[in-house]
Amino acid sequence: MTDGLSFPTSLGTSTPDQIRLLGQDLTADLMGKVSFGELAFWLVTLRRPTPSETRVFEAVLVALADHGFTPTAIAARVTYLSAPDSLQGALAAGLLGGGSRFLGVTEDCGIYLHEVLAGLNGTESSNTVPTTDEGWDAVALAAVQRTKAAGRFVPGLGHPIHKVTDPRTPVLIGIAAEEGLRGPHLRLFEAIGRVHEQVLGRRLPLNGAGVCGAALADLGLPVELLRGFALLARAAGLLGQIAEERRRPIGMDIYSAVDRNAVYADPSES
Numbered sequence: 001m002t003d004g005l006s007f008p009t010s011l012g013t014s015t016p017d018q019i020r021l022l023g024q025d026l027t028a029d030l031m032g033k034v035s036f037g038e039l040a041f042w043l044v045t046l047r048r049p050t051p052s053e054t055r056v057f058e059a060v061l062v063a064l065a066d067h068g069f070t071p072t073a074i075a076a077r078v079t080y081l082s083a084p085d086s087l088q089g090a091l092a093a094g095l096l097g098g099g100s101r102f103l104g105v106t107e108d109c110g111i112y113l114h115e116v117l118a119g120l121n122g123t124e125s126s127n128t129v130p131t132t133d134e135g136w137d138a139v140a141l142a143a144v145q146r147t148k149a150a151g152r153f154v155p156g157l158g159h160p161i162h163k164v165t166d167p168r169t170p171v172l173i174g175i176a177a178e179e180g181l182r183g184p185h186l187r188l189f190e191a192i193g194r195v196h197e198q199v200l201g202r203r204l205p206l207n208g209a210g211v212c213g214a215a216l217a218d219l220g221l222p223v224e225l226l227r228g229f230a231l232l233a234r235a236a237g238l239l240g241q242i243a244e245e246r247r248r249p250i251g252m253d254i255y256s257a258v259d260r261n262a263v264y265a266d267p268s269e270s
Contacts, residue, residue, distance in 0.1 A: 010046055022046065037061055040232060044225060052179035053219055059175050060212045063168045064106065064230050066237030072097040073241045074254060080242050081251030087242065094238040098231050103209065107227035109156035110213030113185045114223045116143045129184060133191070140191035144199045156189060156210020157196060168208030176215055183218030186211070 012021045019026040022042055030039065034048075037058035041049040049057060066073070076094030083089050098104060120128040120139065130136045147154050159166050173190065176182040193206040209230070216226050245251055 011043065040229075041219075041221075044221060049219075052181060056172075056176050056179055056181050056215055057219060059172055060215055060229065061233040061236075063172060063208055063212055064103070064233035064237075066234070066240060070102055072102055072234060073238065076238045076241050077245045077251045078254055080245050081249070081255065090242050091235060091238050094241070095231050095235060098227065098234060103230040103234055104227050105155055105207065105209040106213040106216070106230040107223065107225075108213070109189070109210035110185065110217040110223040110226045112155045113188050113214055114217055116188060117184055130187075133194075136187050136191035137195050140188060141195045141198065143188075144192060144196050148199055154192060154196065156207055156213065157192070157200075158204040159207040162205055162207065164205060166205050166208045166211075169206045169211045172208070172211050172215055176218065181215075181218055185214040185217040189214040 010022070012019065012026075014020070021030060024030050034042075035054065035058070038049055038054045040061075041054065041057050072094040075097045076090045079093035080087070080090035100108065116139065117129075130139055144154055173182065173186060176186055189206060189211060197203045212230070213223075213226050216229055217223055221229070
């Protein structure tokens with residue numbers, strides 16, 4: 001160690017004959033004994049998740065890994081077309097597309113629910129957290145009304161493809177319930193699903209990205225990092241997209257379709 005310099009870490013360190021991670025011997029204590037999802041949870045929280053937490057967490061990762069030809073997948077594929085020598089560039093291109101419309105909803109929904117719950121905890125009443133569906137419905141109704149009055153959207157409501165039910169939503173809620181981890185974020189999100197039509201005048205599905213944010217928040221994960229978990233999941237999906245691009249390329253077709261159908265528009269008419 002250089003005199004006067006110190007860079008503390010609770011994550012990984014190495015010596016000539018050993019690698020330590022999270023206070024464990026990497027080869028003796030972790031390899032072959034800890035799943036990747038379990039390790040990812042552990043790296044963020046600095047505690048090993050329980051089997052129940054691991055099941056819910058890994059269900060979220062599976063739910064978010066791939067959703068077809070989304071803009072993130074297309075970005076990865078056409079970047080790979082342009083630079084097949086740069087796998088990391090293609091992966092990065094897809095990950096950079098994870099924003100407020102795709103993948104970012106996981107974090108946006110988690111933060112939204114967390115703020116509503118924080119508002120409950122900040123009130124003077126000692127019995128602010130509901131214990132019944134009716135109580136949760138009242139909290140959700142007030143939250144949706146405030147959000148609409150502010151001219152904002154409720155994150156996690158609606159989906160461009162799944163117009164009635166996002167198939168991921170009931171399954172993830174069911175897994176959390178089976179593991180005893182259907183906590184306040186999920187209960188509030190479910191209540192929003194029940195009452196939002198009273199305010200918005202139409203029924204929208206609770207989307208899978210939103211329910212993933214609620215489930216991750218109920219696991220105690222920092223809501224400011226939830227988008228990172230969505231990106232962790234989507235990295236696997238993007239690698240699959242690039243592998244398929246190698247087997248069955250469509251990147252050139254996408255480029256050609258846009259290029260051949262480009263129509264010049266006079267700037268003065270814009």
